[in-house]
Amino acid sequence: AQTVTQSQPEMSVQEAETVTLSCTYDTSESDYYLFWYKQPPSRQMILVIRQEAYKQQNATENRFSVNFQKAAKSFSLKISDSQLGDAAMYFCAYRSRRGGAGSYQLTFGKGTKLSVIP
């Protein structure tokens, strides 16, 4: 079974600064997806960024980028130029790429609460 670990329950960052959220995972599979989701107080999970394990290039979406280290099973999220609207819970998630039953099952970490200081 896959597991996802987020070792930072809470983080804070000054507005306009950069912060990195950590995530490690454990799997015996070689082909999978990794995600970072944001959950603001409105509760709706919003996809921030996605990484496919077979791609060596780190994914980037505007101010959000990842550092994907497949051998180390590490998947950190870097937020640049932090904004007040970035304050939320951030969840790292794993999904197997194999087809079949439960193929859309996401395994989530426990989350990191990010606060942005004005």
Add this chain to the structure above:
Amino acid sequence: ETGVTQSPTHLIKTRGQQVTLRCSSQSGHNTVSWYQQALGQGPQFIFQYYREEENGRGNFPPRFSGLQFPNYSSELNVNALELDDSALYLCASSLALTSSTGELFFGEGSRLTVL
């Protein structure tokens, strides 16, 4: 394009009762998943429905059951409620089982409190 909508947003039940939560998937999506998110925890996979059939289940007892309808909307039913069932229940839809994007679209959840 209509997103994923869930109802009710909040509800309170007592131990032993039964509850039904509803989800309308995003337009064109034919796969629905349900997750349970306890306070301070990440979401846990309950089950997934594809074309009206359950095709994946997490580590939840049989008193958690579901349905998917021809219009791809879905229900989550929980019987014999226990205090530990208090949680946020999230519904997520996706385009197709074989979609290569792997992206789920989530609703805002139903907050269930069991007293």
